[in-house]
Amino acid sequence: MCGLTGEFRFDNRPADLAAVGLMCDAMVSRGPDDSGAYAHGSLALGHRRLSIIDLSPHGHQPMVDAELGLTVVFNGCIYNYRELRDELSGHGYRFFSTSDTEVIAKAYHRWGEDLVDHLLGMFALAIHERDSGRLVLARDRLGIKPLYLAETPGRLRFASTLPALVRAGDVDTSIDPVALHHYLTWHAVVPAPHTILAGVRKLPPATIRVVEADGASRERVYWDPPFTRDPAKSGWSASDWEEAVLESVRVAVRRRLVADVPVGVLLSGGLDSSLVVGLLAQEGQTGLNTFSIGFDAVGGEEGDEFKYSDVIAREFGTEHHRIRIGADLLPSLGDAISAMSEPMVSHDAVAFYLLSKEVSRHVKVVQSGQGADEVFAGYHWYPPLAGVGRADAVGTYAKAFFDRDHAAMAEVVAPAHRTKDAVSLDFVRDHFTKNGAETGVDAALRLDTQIMLTDDPVKRVDNMTMAWGLEARVPFLDHELVELAAQCPPELKLAQEGKGVLKEAARRVIPHEVIDRPKGYFPVPALKYLQGPYLELVEDALHSSAARDRGLFRPEYVDRLRQDPNADLTPLRGNRLWQLGLLELWLQSHLPGEGVAR
Numbered sequence: 319m320c321g322l323t324g325e326f327r328f329d330n331r332p333a334d335l336a337a338v339g340l341m342c343d344a345m346v347s348r349g350p351d352d353s354g355a356y357a358h359g360s361l362a363l364g365h366r367r368l369s370i371i372d373l374s375p376h377g378h379q380p381m382v383d384a385e386l387g388l389t390v391v392f393n394g395c396i397y398n399y400r401e402l403r404d405e406l407s408g409h410g411y412r413f414f415s416t417s418d419t420e421v422i423a424k425a426y427h428r429w430g431e432d433l434v435d436h437l438l439g440m441f442a443l444a445i446h447e448r449d450s451g452r453l454v455l456a457r458d459r460l461g462i463k464p465l466y467l468a469e470t471p472g473r474l475r476f477a478s479t480l481p482a483l484v485r486a487g488d489v490d491t492s493i494d495p496v497a498l499h500h501y502l503t504w505h506a507v508v509p510a511p512h513t514i515l516a517g518v519r520k521l522p523p524a525t526i527r528v529v530e531a532d533g534a535s536r537e538r539v540y541w542d543p544p545f546t547r548d549p550a551k552s553g554w555s556a557s558d559w560e561e562a563v564l565e566s567v568r569v570a571v572r573r574r575l576v577a578d579v580p581v582g583v584l585l586s587g588g589l590d591s592s593l594v595v596g597l598l599a600q601e602g603q604t605g606l607n608t609f610s611i612g613f614d615a616v617g618g619e620e621g622d623e624f625k626y627s628d629v630i631a632r633e634f635g636t637e638h639h640r641i642r643i644g645a646d647l648l649p650s651l652g653d654a655i656s657a658m659s660e661p662m663v664s665h666d667a668v669a670f671y672l673l674s675k676e677v678s679r680h681v682k683v684v685q686s687g688q689g690a691d692e693v694f695a696g697y698h699w700y701p702p703l704a705g706v707g708r709a710d711a712v713g714t715y716a717k718a719f720f721d722r723d724h725a726a727m728a729e730v731v732a733p734a735h736r737t738k739d740a741v742s743l744d745f746v747r748d749h750f751t752k753n754g755a756e757t758g759v760d761a762a763l764r765l766d767t768q769i770m771l772t773d774d775p776v777k778r779v780d781n782m783t784m785a786w787g788l789e790a791r792v793p794f795l796d797h798e799l800v801e802l803a804a805q806c807p808p809e810l811k812l813a814q815e816g817k818g819v820l821k822e823a824a825r826r827v828i829p830h831e832v833i834d835r836p837k838g839y840f841p842v843p844a845l846k847y848l849q850g851p852y853l854e855l856v857e858d859a860l861h862s863s864a865a866r867d868r869g870l871f872r873p874e875y876v877d878r879l880r881q882d883p884n885a886d887l888t889p890l891r892g893n894r895l896w897q898l899g900l901l902e903l904w905l906q907s908h909l910p911g912e913g914v915a916r
Contacts, residue, residue, distance in 0.1 A: 321345030321366040321478040322391035326453050328533030329472030333362035337486040344482040348784045356380035365391045370577050376415035383423045387448035392419045394441035394463040397573040434540050451531030459541040459797045461523030461772035479659045481908050490517025495737050503720050503742035506663040507773045545760035545804045564823035570796035571597045582607035582681040587626030590687030596827035599634040608636040611673040613643045641676045657785035661904035663897045665842035670782035678786035688775050689794035692766040693803045694820045695811035703758040711758030712747045721888040732869050759808040848883045856899030864912045865902050
C-alpha cells in the first residue's frame, strides 16, 4: 500500500518540501485515501496513503513518534504486526494507533537495524532519528515493494516510483548503457542498483542503507538464503516435502489475510492462483471475490483461460468476475505505459493494468499467484540444467532466456550507447558461480528468485495494481516459504514438467484438471503480433524526433524489423520491435518535454 518519498540533505541547507510535494503528487494513485508531509531541518518526508490497516487518522503518515524521537514513512504491509505489537507491549512500549507503521517505529527503537529480521511482510521504509539526524532505508527480502534513489552532491532523494523522482527535477535523465544492455538482453530485467536512467538507482532487495547526517552511508544485505540441502531434512521423503510445502503455502496465504478491508484473489486459472483460492476456502473464506481477464484472439492465439478459472470459481463458490477486453485496447495502452516505473516489455503488464482497473472497483486488496514458477522451477529453462554444474549452466540459461547475445548488441544499439563488456552475461555468470548454490538448477533458481523475479513479474504486479490504488499480496514470496523451497531437492521441483512438489501438494486442495493442464501464460495477442494501430504506434515512437535525437538504436536494424515485425520472436516469445518501441514510448511518456505516449 501507499507511496513514500523524501529528501535528505547533508550540505547545511534545509530540505526542499516543495520538491517532496511534487513527488507525492506523482503518486496519488498509489495512495488515494490520504496524504501527508513532514519537514525537520535537513529532512523532508512525504506520503500517499492507501488505507488497509487502521483506517482511522491515527494511521496517518509520515508518522511522528515524539516520545521515541522517530519519524517513519512506510509502503507495504507487515503481516505479523499484531504479534510484534504484543511483544513490544511486553517490553513497555505504548501505542497510540493500531497500525503496522507504528509497530515499525517501536521495533526500530527496540532492535535498531535488526528490526528487519523481525518483520514478516513486504515493505519499503524510511526511518529518521531526530536526535542523531540519521536516516535508515530498507527494502523487503524479495523486493516486492520498490524504493528508488536519486543522489546529487549534498542531497539524497527517494521515492516509491522512478517517475516521482523525475517529476521533482534535477535528475540526470540520460540513458544508462549498462541498464540498456540488460534491458535488451535479459528480457527487460534491469537488476538493482541500475535503472534505465543514469541519474536514478534503486535500493536492492533485502538491503538496509544507513545515511548519517553528514552524508556518509553504508549498506548491508540482511537476507541471502542458501540454495543447498539441509542435513536436518536429509531423511525426508517426497511426501514429507509435499506436506511441508503445502503447510508453508497455507501459512503464507493465511498471513496475507491481515487487513481491515476485504481481500480478493486474481485468479488466472493456473495452478498457483487456484491453490491460493482453495486454501482461502479451507480457511473459511466465503463470498470470496475472484477476478480473471481475457483478450480477443489474434493470429490464432487464444487470449483467455476462462475455462480453467471457471472450474475453480465453481469448485469453491467464489463471486467470480470475468473481465473480457475487446480487440481495441489501444486507448488504455498509453496509460499503462505511464503507470510503469521502468519500461516493462512483457505483455501482461498491460493485462494487469486493465485487470486492476476493474478489480479496484470491488476490493482494495488481492492475493496473487506470482512467484511460484521462480520458486518451484516451473519454467522451461530449468530442466536442461539438471545434472549441469553451476559454471557450465550459464550458457544454457542464457540461450533459453536472453533475447540476444552481446555480439548482437552491436547490430541493435548505436555506438554511443554500447557497453564494451558483455555485462548481462557477466552478471549471470558471477551470480551462478558464487557460493551458496549446490547445482546449476539451484543457481538458476537463486538468480531468478532474487533478481529476475523482483525486476520483472513482481515489479509489474506492484506497478499495475498500485496504478489503481489496489494492493497485491504474493504468498509464494513469503520468505519462509522461499527458504523452504530453496532447500528442496531440485528433482522434486523439476518433476512433472516443473513444480512437481507443488503440484503434488496442490492435489490435496484443488481439482486435478487445473493442475495437469498445459502450462499457460497471460497473453495479450495484440502486443505479440503487431499490426494496424499498434504497429503504427510503435513505428511513430521509433521515428519521432525525440527518438532520433536520443539515437539509441541503429536505424537499419529498426527498418529491418519493420519490414516483417512479427517474423522473429525472442526465446520468451516476445516481439523484438515491441521491445524497442516500448522503451521509446516509456521514455517519451516520462521524460520532461517529450510529451505523453498515447
